[in-house]
Amino acid sequence: MVFDNLPPVPFNISVERLTEDSNSQRLQNGTIWSSYTEIIDTEFTYPNSAVAGISFDSEYFNNIPTRNYLIKAKKVKVPSNYDPVKRTYTGFWDGTFKVAWTNNPAWEIYDLAPILSKMLGVEISFDKWALYDVSRYCDQLVPDGMGGQEPRFTCDVWLTEVKTAYDLLNDFCSVFRAIPIWTGTEVSVIIDRPRDPVWTYTNANVVSGFERSYSARKSRHNAVQVTYSDKTNGYESAIEYVSDDEEIKKHGLNLSQITAFGCTSRDKHTVPVNGF
CATH class of the missing domain: 3.30.1920 (Phage tail proteins - 2 layer sandwich fold)
Structure with missing residues (x-):
């Protein structure tokens, strides 16, 4: 039942039954007030939300059908010289940012700074220069196992679980085989990746040789x-x-x-x- 042309608020709505409730066990016609829905016919904004409105023909569905949505989600800060679509970097980076969508895990981590700051109650900042180096490594194309190529590391995730700040940061770092470290002033990352050796250790330059242990x-x-x-x-x-x-x-x-x-x-x- 829909009521239109209602008077100005506040007003009362009452429902009155004209017949008595049945006392017979053979007739169950008791009256109860279940619920009401107030419909406000106007347009609203939904800040920080992605809203989808879909209509279905009930002739083809017994229940409300399950829907899945492929979303790009939140835009984050990325380097000003970075094209997140082509995954290319132009010239030298001056340290400034622009806002764009990306699934490069390095810049998803950088976007965690204000979230982690609220979770921990202290100001958290990230080493953007280290993340810039990591992001370029993540964007390098590698074989996809199907005869084509794809970026080395991407992160497509929808956070639905409650986690500690430390676990959340480690989850994102695990995408590109890294661990977070505290430098004394900010959070940086150490990534497991091929590098040129910086020093060679042998018995000649190690005091008392090596001690070996195994797991x-x-x-x-x-x-x-x-x-x-x-x-x-x-x-x-x-x-x-x-x-x-x-x-x-x-x-x-x-x-x-x-x-x-x-x-x-x-x-x-x-x-x-x-x-x-």
């Missing part, structure tokens, strides 16, 4: 199951199995199960686990 065999995994969101299948969860068959033959199966944070590529998830 326990039970801590050495020889197979891993990686869960990731498969972008080729509607971003449904998928599992990929990677193993060292020779080690399994020698020592038996020692399986590790991990979830690749922000990973949507079948090939990318093998990058951090091929050295398990």
Whole structure:
């Protein structure tokens, strides 16, 4: 029932039944007030929200259908000389920023600064020059396992879980095999990547030689199951199995199960686990 042409607020709405409630167990026609909905016929803004309005023909659906949306989400600060679509950098960077959409994990981390500051109650800043170097490494094209190429590291994630600031930062750093460090003035990152050696250590320049230690065999995994969101299948969860068959033959199966944070590529998830 819809009431139009209502008087100015405030006003009362009442419902009166003309017949008595039944006292017979064979007739159940009791009257209750369930709920009401107030409809305000005007346009509203939805700040910090993505709103979708869709109508369906109920003839084809018994219930409200499940909907999935592919979103670009929040725009973040990126270097002023960076084209996030082509993933190219022009000239030297002067340290200034512009706002754009990107799935480069380095600049997603940089965008965490105000969020982490609120979570920790202290001002947090990131080493933008270190992240700039990381971002260029993430954008380098590598084989995608399907005969084409794709950026080395991307992060496509929708945060739905409550986490500590430390865990959240480590999750984003795990995308490109890095760990966060505190330099004394700001947060920087150390990334596991190929580099030229800066010094050679031998018995000739090490006092008393080397001491070697090894991890326990039970801590050495020889197979891993990686869960990731498969972008080729509607971003449904998928599992990929990677193993060292020779080690399994020698020592038996020692399986590790991990979830690749922000990973949507079948090939990318093998990058951090091929050295398990």
